[in-house]
Amino acid sequence: MSELSDAVRARLKAWTYELGGPGTRARLDKITAPANEFGVDPYGFDLDFAVAAVAPLTWLYRKYFRVELHGVDNVPAEGRVLLVSNHSGQLPFDAAMIEVALLVQxxxxxxxxxxxxxxxxxxxxxxTFMARCGQIVGTPENCRRLLAADEAILVFPEGVRGLNKPFRERYQLRRFGPGFMRLALESGAPIVPVGVVGAEEQAPALLDLKPLARLLSFPAFPITPTLLPFPLPARYHLHFGEPLRFTGSPDEDDAELERKVAEVQAAVAALLERGLAERKHVFW
Known part of the structure; x- marks a missing residue:
C-alpha cells in the first residue's frame, strides 16, 4: 500500500511539473518548507504532499479557468505579507487559483x-487534506505566528458573505472586516491587494436555501445553474496591486482603523474595475 501511495504521489508531482511548464520543477526546488525546531510544520503542512496534491488544481488553472496573471511581481519574494482579496464563486476556487499562481508561476x-x-x-x-496543503483556521494567534515566521497569508475580509452572494450583486464588495488590518499594524506586514475577475461567473447563485443550510450547518446552500461543485469554465484574471504599508497601533480607535480598511477595500475595488474593463469576454 505504501509503495502504491508513493507511486501515485510521484505521478501527481510529475503532472504538476508538466502542467506548470518549463522550469516549474527548478522553481519548486527553490522552496524551503516551513518548519519548527523539530523539523516539521506545526500546522501540518507537507510540501511534498502539496506539490502532488496541487496537480488537479494546476490542470484547472491551466486548462479550465485559463488563468491570466497581472502584476504578480508585486508580491514580495520573501518576508511576511498579507494578500487581501475579494471572494466569490460559491466554492473557493479563487483561493486555489491564487495559491497555484504563486506556487507554480x-x-x-x-x-x-x-x-x-x-x-x-x-x-x-x-x-486533513487542507492542513497538509498549508491552509489554516483564521484565528488571530495562528496568523500572528505565521507572520512572525515571515510567511505569506491570504485573507478574504468579505468571508462567506462575499463567497455566497447572489449573482445579481456580482463584483459588489461586501464590507471588509478589520481583523487583517490589526494584524498588519501589529506585525508591520505589507498588504498586497488582489482583484479576482472571473470567479463570480463560475457558479451564479440564483437563490440561497437558508433553511437547508442551517439544517446541514453550512453557511449557505446556493442554487446555481451548474451542479456544484462543477463550475463553469469562466476565464480567471488575477490582478495583484502594489503593496500598501500602514503605520499605527492595532488598538487605535475604530474610526482610524476603518479608514485604513476602507483604503484597502478601495484598492481591491479599483483592481476589479480595471480587470472588468479590460477583459474581452467572460469565457475567453
Missing part, C-alpha cells in the same frame, strides 16, 4: 497560507 515561488473558516476542520477528510 511566480519566480521564485511562494507558499501562501489561505485562512479558512472555523467550520472547515469539522469536515471529514477535507480538514
Amino acid at each position: 511566480k519566480d521564485p515561488p511562494r507558499v501562501v497560507r489561505a485562512l479558512v473558516e472555523r467550520w472547515v476542520p469539522t469536515l471529514p477528510f477535507v480538514s
Whole structure:
C-alpha cells in the first residue's frame, strides 16, 4: 500500500511539473518548507504532499479557468505579507487559483497560507487534506505566528458573505472586516491587494436555501445553474496591486482603523474595475 501511495504521489508531482511548464520543477526546488525546531510544520503542512496534491488544481488553472496573471511581481519574494482579496464563486476556487499562481508561476515561488473558516476542520477528510496543503483556521494567534515566521497569508475580509452572494450583486464588495488590518499594524506586514475577475461567473447563485443550510450547518446552500461543485469554465484574471504599508497601533480607535480598511477595500475595488474593463469576454 505504501509503495502504491508513493507511486501515485510521484505521478501527481510529475503532472504538476508538466502542467506548470518549463522550469516549474527548478522553481519548486527553490522552496524551503516551513518548519519548527523539530523539523516539521506545526500546522501540518507537507510540501511534498502539496506539490502532488496541487496537480488537479494546476490542470484547472491551466486548462479550465485559463488563468491570466497581472502584476504578480508585486508580491514580495520573501518576508511576511498579507494578500487581501475579494471572494466569490460559491466554492473557493479563487483561493486555489491564487495559491497555484504563486506556487507554480511566480519566480521564485511562494507558499501562501489561505485562512479558512472555523467550520472547515469539522469536515471529514477535507480538514486533513487542507492542513497538509498549508491552509489554516483564521484565528488571530495562528496568523500572528505565521507572520512572525515571515510567511505569506491570504485573507478574504468579505468571508462567506462575499463567497455566497447572489449573482445579481456580482463584483459588489461586501464590507471588509478589520481583523487583517490589526494584524498588519501589529506585525508591520505589507498588504498586497488582489482583484479576482472571473470567479463570480463560475457558479451564479440564483437563490440561497437558508433553511437547508442551517439544517446541514453550512453557511449557505446556493442554487446555481451548474451542479456544484462543477463550475463553469469562466476565464480567471488575477490582478495583484502594489503593496500598501500602514503605520499605527492595532488598538487605535475604530474610526482610524476603518479608514485604513476602507483604503484597502478601495484598492481591491479599483483592481476589479480595471480587470472588468479590460477583459474581452467572460469565457475567453
